[in-house]
Amino acid sequence: MSCGEPHETDCSEVLDHLYEFLDSEMPEVDRTKFEHHFEECSPCLEKYGLEQAVKKLVKRCCGHDDVPADLRAKVMGRIQLIRSGDPGGAGRDVMPPPGAPQET
Numbered sequence: 001m002s003c004g005e006p007h008e009t010d011c012s013e014v015l016d017h018l019y020e021f022l023d024s025e026m027p028e029v030d031r032t033k034f035e036h037h038f039e040e041c042s043p044c045l046e047k048y049g050l051e052q053a054v055k056k057l058v059k060r061c062c063g064h065d066d067v068p069a070d071l072r073a074k075v076m077g078r079i080q081l082i083r084s085g086d087p088g089g090a091g092r093d094v095m096p097p098p099g100a101p102q103e104t
């Protein structure tokens with residue numbers, strides 16, 4: 001995945017090490033490179049924002065840092081669905097189950 005723009009740091013490299021960046025498990029010099037990349041590459045920034053949001057959410061709900069792969073996939077899929085402008089998805093985060101009483 002790439003935005004097609006040339007960057008000093010390759011998009012794939014950034015995405016490969018996204019979790020190390022999030023967990024502050026990388027040298028300062030690399031962090032600076034990543035931050036620079038996020039400034040000029042919105043697809044990577046968006047991906048970073050998503051990962052960060054998921055991580056925070058899981059930490060708050062489960063009390064630990066490890067995001068279970070299935071939960072992560074579920075949340076990411078949901079966010080991507082909303083962002084893709086799926087009718088009924090945008091702005092309507094919670095869909096009532098069929099047959100549920102409608103509040104008007």
Ligand SMILES: [Zn+2]
Pocket residue numbers: 002003007010011014037041043044
């Ligand atoms: Zn990028």
